[in-house]
Amino acid sequence: MISTTQTTTHVVLVDDHLLFRKGMVELVNGFAGYQVVGEASNGREFVQQLSPQNLPDILLLDISMPIMDGFETARWMEQRYPEVKILALSMHNDEETILKMLKAGVNGYVLKNADPEELQAALQAIDQEGTYYSSHVTQVLYNNLVRKKEVQVELNEREVEFLKLACTELPYKSFSPLLQVHPRVVEGIREGLFKKLNVTSRVGLVIYAIKHGIYTIE
Secondary structure, three states: OOOOOOOOEEEEEEOOOHHHHHHHHHHHHOOOOEEEEEEEOOHHHHHHHOOOOOOOOEEEEEOOOOOOOHHHHHHHHHHHOOOOEEEEEEOOOOHHHHHHHHHHOOOEEEEOOOOHHHHHHHHHHHHHHOOEOOHHHHHHHHHHHHHOOOOOOOOOHHHHHHHHHHOOOOOHHHHHHHHOOOHHHHHHHHHHHHHHHOOOOHHHHHHHHHHOOOOOOO
């Protein structure tokens, strides 16, 4: 992982299959404006390489890996470096796996057998808009939401403002001056919302905010 120009989107690939990983490196490096700046064979190897000074813009993350899998790695990143966008790569298209990864904090989900054009589109969407949901993933989210019992949750003004900010590109550390509270209070609001809304990641907060009209996509 090295620092290059700001006009290039830095990508790190974590996958335990060496041949697949090398092919993906060549593919991503062939996309204009994208550069693979690091590789790892599992989550533990990746986090050991990581520091605040060499964070990638996007993490391409496999799910099924030994030692530290994609679920653990996504949760680890969401807790420590939520500003890093995560695009999950998997052969699994079942609802349980997709929902589990989204709840862990990933920003998008692409199947390993997808066309290169879809991978490029996913990278661009995450880079520019923050998320990428294919039609299949969108349907999984919809099915999950309509099945859940509607529970009335009372939110105070500060929690509503927090949810609106969570739907932006701003990192959590930028919320403090906007909410006019101490950074520790921001952490408290976030953890309180996780429990109150029964979610475990920023993606869950965003889904709730959009579903309940707190944040509107224009």
